[in-house]
Amino acid sequence: MSKTYARETICIQSGWKPKKGEPRILPVYQSTTFKYETSAQMGELFDLQASGYFYSRLQNPTNDCVAAKICELEGGVAAMLTSSGQAANYYAIFNICEAGDHVVASSTIYGGTFNLLLVTMKKMGIDCTVVDPDASLEELRKAMQSNTKCVFGETIANPALVVLDIEKFAALAHEHGVPLIVDNTFATPINCRPFEWGADIVTHSTTKYMDGHAMTVGGAIVDSGNFDWEKYRDKFPGLCTPDASYHGVTYTQSFGKGAYITKATVQLMRDLGSIQAPQNAFLLNIGLETLALRMERHCQNGQKVAEFLAGHSKVAWVKYPGLTSDKYYELGQKYLPDGSCGVISFGLKGGREAAERMMNELQLASIVTHVADARTCVLHPASTTHRQMTEEQLKEAGVAPEMIRLSVGIEHADDIIADLDQAMTKAE
Ligand code: PLP
Numbered sequence: 474m475s476k477t478y479a480r481e482t483i484c485i486q487s488g489w490k491p492k493k494g495e496p497r498i499l500p501v502y503q504s505t506t507f508k509y510e511t512s513a514q515m516g517e518l519f520d521l522q523a524s525g526y527f528y529s530r531l532q533n534p535t536n537d538c539v540a541a542k543i544c545e546l547e548g549g550v551a552a553m554l555t556s557s558g559q560a561a562n563y564y565a566i567f568n569i570c571e572a573g574d575h576v577v578a579s580s581t582i583y584g585g586t587f588n589l590l591l592v593t594m595k596k597m598g599i600d601c602t603v604v605d606p607d608a609s610l611e612e613l614r615k616a617m618q619s620n621t622k623c624v625f626g627e628t629i630a631n632p633a634l635v636v637l638d639i640e641k642f643a644a645l646a647h648e649h650g651v652p653l654i655v656d657n658t659f660a661t662p663i664n665c666r667p668f669e670w671g672a673d674i675v676t677h678s679t680t681k682y683m684d685g686h687a688m689t690v691g692g693a694i695v696d697s698g699n700f701d702w703e704k705y706r707d708k709f710p711g712l713c714t715p716d717a718s719y720h721g722v723t724y725t726q727s728f729g730k731g732a733y734i735t736k737a738t739v740q741l742m743r744d745l746g747s748i749q750a751p752q753n754a755f756l757l758n759i760g761l762e763t764l765a766l767r768m769e770r771h772c773q774n775g776q777k778v779a780e781f782l783a784g785h786s787k788v789a790w791v792k793y794p795g796l797t798s799d800k801y802y803e804l805g806q807k808y809l810p811d812g813s814c815g816v817i818s819f820g821l822k823g824g825r826e827a828a829e830r831m832m833n834e835l836q837l838a839s840i841v842t843h844v845a846d847a848r849t850c851v852l853h854p855a856s857t858t859h860r861q862m863t864e865e866q867l868k869e870a871g872v873a874p875e876m877i878r879l880s881v882g883i884e885h886a887d888d889i890i891a892d893l894d895q896a897m898t899k900a901e
Pocket of ligand 1: 583678680690
């Protein structure tokens with residue numbers, strides 16, 4: 474499909490393109506395996522000499538159609554689906570890092586990614602330095618090491634709602650000869666395409682707005698094709714030198730701009746296995762069809778609710794990039810001119826206890842470990858998603874103990890506001 478189509482059109486039309494007599498709707502290829510005529514044909518697939526499906530742990534046609542749609546939405550050259558957003562971030566980093574390497578990440582990244590980098594990947598020998606996303610480029614440079622292999626951040630941080638200065642982080646990464654990986658989950662490609670600002674790899678928890686209906690856990694990785702791996706081949710031997718597990722294939726030489734996603738698919742998926750179920754990919758595709766419509770409503774509602782909270786006598790503070798008083802308003806105007814997302818974080822004057830009392834009184838909004846959904850929902854990050862963090866880490870992550878993360882859905886804004894209002898009154 475031509476890149477000239479608008480995002481709304483890509484949401485509906487891209488991915489599955491049926492030929493004569495084929496189903497109009499993306500079929501679910503509910504099959505672990507694919508048939509060939511001879512063992513030799515199959516052997517060529519195993520040697521990466523021919524392309525084709527053979528086992529759904531590596532690739533599945535339903536998944537590939539949905540990945541192609543996400544790829545086009547982001548303006549990338551290649552993409553893959555993963556079983557979760559966690560798997561997407563893990564693979565995106567592990568595809569170019571090994572024991573002895575180092576990652577620089579924004580301190581405000583989602584708690585799960587923070588644990589992945591600071592606890593689990595550390596055990597694998599990959600170190601991480603977290604940096605203040607608002608620090609100057611000069612300050613940020615101090616975190617870079619000779620073994621740093623990538624820089625990582627979130628377009629809009631969950632739940633601190635910090636808007637990443639993508640150009641600054643891209644400059645930091647590129648002057649060091651490494652890629653910038655951006656988790657674009659909250660903004661979605663409808664509101665921001667990080668590649669247009671210098672990011673090299675984009676990841677998603679498709680569990681959030683992309684699915685949008687709280688039906689499927691999933692993730693995606695998209696490659697811009699812009700990073701020149703060969704120019705820095707000493708830093709990226711996994712991509713630029715022969716892979717013994719494929720009889721000496723060198724990904725950059727054999728797959729060009731497809732090298733990064735091909736390696737993640739044929740090597741990481743093969744060995745670690747985190748494929749998205751084709752049935753989930755099918756459901757994700759239905760969610761993607763209305764992504765542009767939903768994001769518009771999420772942003773309209775988010776703005777109205779943020780303004781209501783900002784003017785409420787019981788509210789101590791509100792974070793939402795669409796508020797002119799917000800610290801990230803200017804960056805939001807630059808990177809997210811059409812709106813940020815439906816997620817707002819706020820604190821009540823009564824502190825953590827008032828927050829818990831108020832949340833218990835909500836009737837429309839539900840308390841769930843979820844965010845970025847069609848239904849309005851709330852969560853108290855300090856006692857849930859960010860529970861493992863120390864006081865100091867919580868502060869660095871921008872998570873105050875009293876913070877309520879409110880994910881504004883696509884119901885009527887008046888009903889959401891009325892629910893919040895009654896809950897705050899009852900919680901007095
Ligand atoms: N990235 C961000 C920004 C998230 O908010 C989340 C989950 O909340 C993840 C990654 C992890 O995604 P998943 O829950 O699909 O594994």
